[in-house]
Amino acid sequence: MKATAAVAGGFNLVDFYPWLESVPGADGLKSKIQKLRDYLDVILDKTIMEHRQRIDSGGGERRRDDCECDDGEEDLVDVLLRLQADATHCTSIRALHLQIFIPTKLPSSMPSIAVTFTFPLPIPIPPLQTKTIKRSSITIISCKKPHHGHHLPPGPAKLPLIGNLHNLFIGRSPLPHHALRELADEYGPLFHLRLGEVPSVVVSSPEIAREVMKTHDHVFADRPRILAVDIGTWGSQDIAFCPLGDYWRQMKRISLTELLGARKVQAFSSIRETEVSNLVDSIRRSSHNGENPINISEKIYSLFNVIICKTAFGTHWEEDDIIQSMREAAQVAGGFHVLDFYPSLEFLHGLSGLKSKILRMRDHKDVILDRVIAEHKQRFVQRRRGCDGGGGIDDVESEDGEDFVDVLIRLEEGGGLQCPITNTSIKAVLVDLFVAGTDTSSVAVEWAMLEMMNPRVLSKAQSQIRQALKGKNAITDKDLQGLTYLKSVIKETFRLHPSIPLLIPRESNQDCVVSEYIIPAKTRVIVNAWAIGRDLETWEDPESFVPERFDGSEIDFKGMHFELIPFGAGRRICPGISYAIANIELLLTHLLYWFDWKLPNGLRAEDLDMSEVFGLAVARKDQLYLVAKSYEAKDLDSGSVEMEVVKVEC
Numbered sequence: 001m002k003a004t005a006a007v008a009g010g011f012n013l014v015d016f017y018p019w020l021e022s023v024p025g026a027d028g029l030k031s032k033i034q035k036l037r038d039y040l041d042v043i044l045d046k047t048i049m050e051h052r053q054r055i056d057s058g059g060g061e062r063r064r065d066d067c068e069c070d071d072g073e074e075d076l077v078d079v080l081l082r083l084q085a086d087a088t089h090c091t092s093i094r095a096l097h098l099q100i101f102i103p104t105k106l107p108s109s110m111p112s113i114a115v116t117f118t119f120p121l122p123i124p125i126p127p128l129q130t131k132t133i134k135r136s137s138i139t140i141i142s143c144k145k146p147h148h149g150h151h152l153p154p155g156p157a158k159l160p161l162i163g164n165l166h167n168l169f170i171g172r173s174p175l176p177h178h179a180l181r182e183l184a185d186e187y188g189p190l191f192h193l194r195l196g197e198v199p200s201v202v203v204s205s206p207e208i209a210r211e212v213m214k215t216h217d218h219v220f221a222d223r224p225r226i227l228a229v230d231i232g233t234w235g236s237q238d239i240a241f242c243p244l245g246d247y248w249r250q251m252k253r254i255s256l257t258e259l260l261g262a263r264k265v266q267a268f269s270s271i272r273e274t275e276v277s278n279l280v281d282s283i284r285r286s287s288h289n290g291e292n293p294i295n296i297s298e299k300i301y302s303l304f305n306v307i308i309c310k311t312a313f314g315t316h317w318e319e320d321d322i323i324q325s326m327r328e329a330a331q332v333a334g335g336f337h338v339l340d341f342y343p344s345l346e347f348l349h350g351l352s353g354l355k356s357k358i359l360r361m362r363d364h365k366d367v368i369l370d371r372v373i374a375e376h377k378q379r380f381v382q383r384r385r386g387c388d389g390g391g392g393i394d395d396v397e398s399e400d401g402e403d404f405v406d407v408l409i410r411l412e413e414g415g416g417l418q419c420p421i422t423n424t425s426i427k428a429v430l431v432d433l434f435v436a437g438t439d440t441s442s443v444a445v446e447w448a449m450l451e452m453m454n455p456r457v458l459s460k461a462q463s464q465i466r467q468a469l470k471g472k473n474a475i476t477d478k479d480l481q482g483l484t485y486l487k488s489v490i491k492e493t494f495r496l497h498p499s500i501p502l503l504i505p506r507e508s509n510q511d512c513v514v515s516e517y518i519i520p521a522k523t524r525v526i527v528n529a530w531a532i533g534r535d536l537e538t539w540e541d542p543e544s545f546v547p548e549r550f551d552g553s554e555i556d557f558k559g560m561h562f563e564l565i566p567f568g569a570g571r572r573i574c575p576g577i578s579y580a581i582a583n584i585e586l587l588l589t590h591l592l593y594w595f596d597w598k599l600p601n602g603l604r605a606e607d608l609d610m611s612e613v614f615g616l617a618v619a620r621k622d623q624l625y626l627v628a629k630s631y632e633a634k635d636l637d638s639g640s641v642e643m644e645v646v647k648v649e650c
């Protein structure tokens with residue numbers, strides 16, 4: 001070490017005549033240094049190995065906080081090994097400058113030695129501000145970092161190859177939104193993970209959600225490419241997963257103005273009202289005078305399936321292969337398949353059989369949707385011919401009774417779009433709307449019904465509805481305005497059970513500082529709306545279902561209040577909010593107006609297993625069976641018609 005210090009002083013002949021370096025053996029310095037280095041190599045390798053062994057045998061279990069503070073436990077080798085293990089820091093480092101003072105007896109011409117080593121990439125950069133750490137005779141006094149001192153958010157240590165997948169899948173809840181909340185409890189509301197190959201951050205507080213989805217929305221509005229979804233949507237030609245760009249902008253605008261806007265939601269009201277009335281009849285029939293508990297989950301799902309089919313395609317398919325393949329598409333869209341975390345290993349999708357399964361599902365959808373589009377195009381041409389009074393395409397632009405396919409064909413035929421619509425993009429958008437519009441709404445109603453098995457909430461909701469609609473035989477959208485308690489029940493349901501608990505993943509398109517941490521470009525951003533809805537600092541008694549918490553509160557779910565974001569926020573916000581809420585409100589009003597509900601066999605809500613299954617939309621694992629006591633409109637004045645309930649199958 002002394003000898004190293006002496007040559008590092010820079011008073012050697014070769015330092016003044018750099019060209020001498022190429023002269024073999026000039027002033028003997030090179031060979032001297034090489035000898036020194038070889039000697040140090042042996043000693044330092046041994047030292048590093050000993051430290052590594054100590055860390056591996058338990059010293060490595062130190063908590064992050066302990067490691068970061070200058071607590072006298074770590075020496076310099078420990079610090080550097082810890083940073084090396086935490087590979088996340090490699091991504092943002094430019095260089096690490098260590099200036100080392102070696103206080104030793106030196107030639108009198110040199111009062112002390114200050115040697116600066118500059119380590120190039122990928123030496124990891126420490127997650128600390130410029131800071132002095134004294135360790136025996138060595139002092140790190142400067143540490144240059146990019147991004148003005150910002151570093152990555154905290155997170156658990158990464159393992160080679162799998163990164164933090166073990167933190168998600170081993171020893172924690174099997175449901176990603178639960179596991180991620182547990183991690184947020186340890187690492188805070190913004191933490192960093194490497195999921196396989198994918199650098200990710202997880203957002204678990206309203207404040208950080210606001211920063212990501214509002215302040216820096218332009219940075220975080222892209223979507224990661226999820227292979228299964230990409231194949232299933234003909235190369236992400238849909239709206240939900242297509243990359244930010246002109247195509248997405250155009251299709252989002254079309255979805256908001258032509259497909260799901262207020263005018264269109266109003267235009268679809270007759271489909272909604274007819275189908276909900278049909279469901280009421282079907283429940284009356286299936287309850288067999290109250291003898292059979294009803295599988296309400298199935299009924300609700302079928303209803304939303306019919307409604308979306310009719311609004312999208314103008315017709316309705318029974319539950320068959322295509323519906324099944326749409327449902328399976330929803331499962332893979334969750335983006336938590338382990339293969340999604342190894343994008344460079346696409347061939348694994350092939351080996352696992354996932355790719356061929358998705359291709360099979362897509363081929364099946366291809367056949368059916370090609371046929372649907374061809375039929376609609378034929379009808380479009382006939383309508384154009386029928387009204388060809390010289391007006392051409394304008395004559396068929398009457399939007400009455402248009403379903404989604406009609407609208408998209410009209411826009412395709414009309415031309416003039418920045419990004420032309422093709423049959424393939426129509427198919428991708430249809431799959432999107434079907435997947436996004438069915439399960440999401442049906443699980444919301446299912447959770448609402450389940451939470452209303454709390455008799456206090458149920459009777460309060462029913463008495464407001466029955467009071468407001470007293471004597472009505474037909475209920476329409478217009479009757480729903482004043483149903484404030486029902487609206488609070490829906491908000492509370494979304495708070496505790498957001499249909500898509502982790503929203504749809506986002507991806508950053510450039511480096512960005514959030515809450516004083518740097519989030520590099522191409523980081524996957526997961527917003528845990530489920531954890532935010534249960535945040536202890538935001539909500540009082542967050543685990544309880546209390547719709548009254550919204551009394552007199554302005555909080556709603558339209559993307560302005562980041563404590564409640566079941567539909568997301570910012571430019572990627574769900575365009576189907578009005579459509580979904582119109583369906584959900586009408587259905588719940590009918591269910592509560594026409595029937596009294598209870599759990600079969602004297603069960604209470606707290607007896608139910610609330611376990612969930614993960615997919616794009618998260619439903620309860622078990623289907624919900626309920627018993628209905630039916631009311632006829634005429635009975636609302638004169639009292640209830642009792643329908644006995646006997647059998648229980650749960």
Ligand code: HEM
Pocket residue numbers: 239240241252255260432433434436437438440441444498499500503504566567568569570571572573574575576577579580
């Ligand atoms: C309860 C019902 C629904 C819930 C909870 C829901 C939730 C969501 C969420 C969380 C997102 C991602 C937002 C973000 O990244 O910030 C989303 C996007 C989307 N939703 Fe919904 N949704 C529902 C119903 C619907 C319906 C009925 C449709 C259409 C028929 C629909 C179509 C879409 C589309 C196209 C996107 C992608 C938007 C984009 O990426 O720009 N959703 N939805």
